[in-house]
Amino acid sequence: MHTSLDCIPCILRQVLDASRLISNDPAFHDQSLRDALGWLQDTDLNLSPPAIAQVIHRSLRQKSGMDDPYHSIKARQNQLALEMIPFLKDKINSSEDPLLLAARLAIAGNIIDLGANGDLELTDIERSIAQALSMPFVGDEEKFRQAIKSAQSILYLADNAGEIAFDTLLIEQISPERVTLAVRGAPVINDATMEDAIMVGLDKIVRVISNGSDAPGTILDDCDDNFRQLFRSADLIIAKGQGNYETLNDEKANIFFLFKVKCQIVSRLVNQPIGTQILTQTC
Amino acid sequence: MHTSLDCIPCILRQVLDASRLISNDPAFHDQSLRDALGWLQDTDLNLSPPAIAQVIHRSLRQKSGMDDPYHSIKARQNQLALEMIPFLKDKINSSEDPLLLAARLAIAGNIIDLGANGDLELTDIERSIAQALSMPFVGDEEKFRQAIKSAQSILYLADNAGEIAFDTLLIEQISPERVTLAVRGAPVINDATMEDAIMVGLDKIVRVISNGSDAPGTILDDCDDNFRQLFRSADLIIAKGQGNYETLNDEKANIFFLFKVKCQIVSRLVNQPIGTQILTQTC
Numbered sequence: 001m002h003t004s005l006d007c008i009p010c011i012l013r014q015v016l017d018a019s020r021l022i023s024n025d026p027a028f029h030d031q032s033l034r035d036a037l038g039w040l041q042d043t044d045l046n047l048s049p050p051a052i053a054q055v056i057h058r059s060l061r062q063k064s065g066m067d068d069p070y071h072s073i074k075a076r077q078n079q080l081a082l083e084m085i086p087f088l089k090d091k092i093n094s095s096e097d098p099l100l101l102a103a104r105l106a107i108a109g110n111i112i113d114l115g116a117n118g119d120l121e122l123t124d125i126e127r128s129i130a131q132a133l134s135m136p137f138v139g140d141e142e143k144f145r146q147a148i149k150s151a152q153s154i155l156y157l158a159d160n161a162g163e164i165a166f167d168t169l170l171i172e173q174i175s176p177e178r179v180t181l182a183v184r185g186a187p188v189i190n191d192a193t194m195e196d197a198i199m200v201g202l203d204k205i206v207r208v209i210s211n212g213s214d215a216p217g218t219i220l221d222d223c224d225d226n227f228r229q230l231f232r233s234a235d236l237i238i239a240k241g242q243g244n245y246e247t248l249n250d251e252k253a254n255i256f257f258l259f260k261v262k263c264q265i266v267s268r269l270v271n272q273p274i275g276t277q278i279l280t281q282t283c
Numbered sequence: 284m285h286t287s288l289d290c291i292p293c294i295l296r297q298v299l300d301a302s303r304l305i306s307n308d309p310a311f312h313d314q315s316l317r318d319a320l321g322w323l324q325d326t327d328l329n330l331s332p333p334a335i336a337q338v339i340h341r342s343l344r345q346k347s348g349m350d351d352p353y354h355s356i357k358a359r360q361n362q363l364a365l366e367m368i369p370f371l372k373d374k375i376n377s378s379e380d381p382l383l384l385a386a387r388l389a390i391a392g393n394i395i396d397l398g399a400n401g402d403l404e405l406t407d408i409e410r411s412i413a414q415a416l417s418m419p420f421v422g423d424e425e426k427f428r429q430a431i432k433s434a435q436s437i438l439y440l441a442d443n444a445g446e447i448a449f450d451t452l453l454i455e456q457i458s459p460e461r462v463t464l465a466v467r468g469a470p471v472i473n474d475a476t477m478e479d480a481i482m483v484g485l486d487k488i489v490r491v492i493s494n495g496s497d498a499p500g501t502i503l504d505d506c507d508d509n510f511r512q513l514f515r516s517a518d519l520i521i522a523k524g525q526g527n528y529e530t531l532n533d534e535k536a537n538i539f540f541l542f543k544v545k546c547q548i549v550s551r552l553v554n555q556p557i558g559t560q561i562l563t564q565t566c
Contacts (some may be wrong), residue, residue, distance in 0.1 A: 005299055005312055005313060006299065008295060008316060008320070009292040009293070009296040009299070010292070012292040013292040014289060014294070016288055016289065016291075029288055030288060030328075033288050033291060034325075036325050037291070037320050037321075037323050038320075038321070038324045039326065040320050041317050041321045042317075045313075055500050086328065094490040177475040253501040
């Protein structure tokens with residue numbers, strides 16, 4: 001999807017949040033926002049929102065001299081999510097429909113939206129999970145079940161740190177030997193990288209690859225050849241999070257998107273209200 | 284108050300809303316937003332938010348070739364508010380404390396926040412009034428009552444169209460012969476001008492002057508000499524709306540501000556949550 005004019009104020013809000021998380025220096029916040037204003041003035045809105053976020057977060061990392069400003073936040077998010085896993089596995093094991101419950105919990109991971117919230121506590125995650133499980137889930141579950149059943153190769157696109165621990169639950173239900181998990185190629189915001197996949201133990205149960213890109217989404221032209229080849233050859237792609245939806249929703253591929261609708265623009269696109277936990281396809 | 288970095292995304296959101304209200308042409312919306320991005324990149328944040336809005340809305344009017352893009356919206360807002368007045372007067376006449384009820388209703392006018400909502404219906408206003416009357420009202424009511432009692436000259440600063448009809452209720456309670464009502468000197472957003480004061484009949488009960496400025500607040504240096512002289516000589520100033528607060532909160536004058544807290548920045552400044560109906564002083 002391209003970037004809407006409505007995304008611009010929202011992107012600037014994120015620049016401000018990120019700059020404050022990276023530094024306590026008001027001059028850094030001011031300069032980061034002004035740089036983003038200048039860059040956005042001439043930017044091509046045919047780019048997707050994650051493509052714009054990629055440029056902006058590269059610039060923030062460069063200005064701050066930090067390769068991975070969210071490193072400690074991501075570690076904490078992984079740790080908090082991991083603490084939930086035994087409890088959630090028990091729920092899945094005693095469920096009548098383990099696959100569907102695992103899919104719902106994988107979306108719950110996205111709902112938590114650990115984002116830039118460094119103060120997140122375990123009780124916040126627990127509350128989010130309870131909320132996620134009690135909220136309606138929109139999508140063709142049966143079609144998803146059949147797609148998983150018939151696929152010989154599945155490419156699973158991860159989203160954020162923390163959330164990636166919840167992906168373990170769904171991957172375990174879909175026979176990990178068929179699955180390749182792709183993470184971002186380099187740190188951007190709190191998106192999951194190889195380090196996060198290893199931290200939550202996914203490398204022990206599934207083949208994990210980097211997509212070669214530092215975009216907070218999946219911009220195929222920016223990914224490496226290995227990833228693109230897997231993307232084109234996979235029977236089924238499971239894409240987590242709104243960033244992956246925003247970058248892949250126009251692709252002709254067998255993709256199921258699992259995410260929570262987080263803004264008005266995507267809400268209009270999927271024709272569901274903000275907050276909806278959605279399982280959707282585009283082709 | 285100066286403009287916070289947090290105001291920037293909010294100002295851009297307003298630019299987008301205003302450009303869409305002024306024109307149906309997507310190219311106009313795009314150019315308006317890009318022009319604002321460019322201008323904000325170098326802007327002095329020591330200016331108040333209304334001072335920034337003044338420049339931006341001047342530019343929107345100039346680009347659109349419309350002197351008063353909100354003209355018909357303001358007329359409708361005045362008309363809708365006027366329809367409520369007989370009902371509200373009845374409530375005040377049967378009240379044990381008419382002054383205080385009139386003050387609450389004057390703030391209710393600000394709560395309605397007719398803003399750019401061209402689709403506003405009478406039922407929306409009725410709902411807002413009912414809500415306003417049932418919500419707690421924060422401020423030193425007794426001090427306000429005493430200030431009104433002892434003042435020989437009162438300068439009343441209006442805020443928006445529509446809302447100005449509700450100001451009639453309070454002005455009637457404070458002996459109109461002592462009061463001068465000041466409106467904006469030229470159209471800006473849906474702020475009340477002389478035409479609106481006349482439309483709601485305020486010129487029949489009180490002396491109405493223009494402040495000489497097209498800022499959506501009261502920037503003294505931008506107002507005319509006549510207004511400034513009245514401002515400096517008034518025993519008491521009653522200032523309606525957040526825009527007047529944002530531009531006058533650092534002034535050493537006997538000002539009572541009546542408004543609804545509408546954003547996080549002002550919320551922190553007055554130490555009250557967003558949505559609070561407030562009666563506050565700064566000196």
